[in-house]
Amino acid sequence: MQRRHFLIGMMGMIALAPFKALAALWNKTAFEAIRLGDAAKQLNIKDELPSEAIQIVAPDRAENGAIVQVEVFSQLANTEAIAIFVDKNPTPLIANFMFSHGALPYVVTRIKMAETSDIKVVAKVGTQYFTHRKSVVVLENGCG
């Protein structure tokens, strides 16, 4: 019932506020890429160096791949952006966060994982990229 209410509300909003212009900013090719390397290339990520200054807090074993809580932060000075990838998801790029004006390079969010995979995080510092990985065992597929 809640969902029905929600959908009706959404339809009203679509009619009232067509905001297509902003969605144009969305990096469609990166998010629809089916290989991690292709998605990363679309974000201009190259020559990324492994760094322990990027922390990933996620469960070692996730009961349900539909909701895996991930905490990511970068201790690298002047981190401008953090991208989160899951190697083995149908579309590996999960999210890209761009920080400015005092936002700290720290996020917590919940992601879907299709199967056991590494989570790869890439931090952008100026023109350089740094990366860190964490493996998560998924017991139940979350992409249904």
Add this chain to the structure above:
Amino acid sequence: MADNMKMRAQLKGDYTEVKVLISHPMETGRRKDDFDRVVPAHFVQVLTASLNGKQVLETQWGTGISKNPYLTFRLAGAQLGDIVSVTWYDNLGATATQEIAVTQA
């Protein structure tokens, strides 16, 4: 549509922690319903946050963010009473904005 977003912004020492919870189906476009029909993709693509009107965060999301998206982020330099505003836009053109004042944790 303020009822589909929950927000909190708390000053915690030298940073402000903002938590956002959005009601959204986040359909990938790959899931099938009970009748074996593909459920069309419906997901939040862009979320922006501002502090007193100045943008502090722009995020782009794919279909890999869980249903009813949850996000925590941190701001340096925000003060009690400052206004944090969050806006999201989904792939079907829907959008919602919510504002909240920074409170003491």
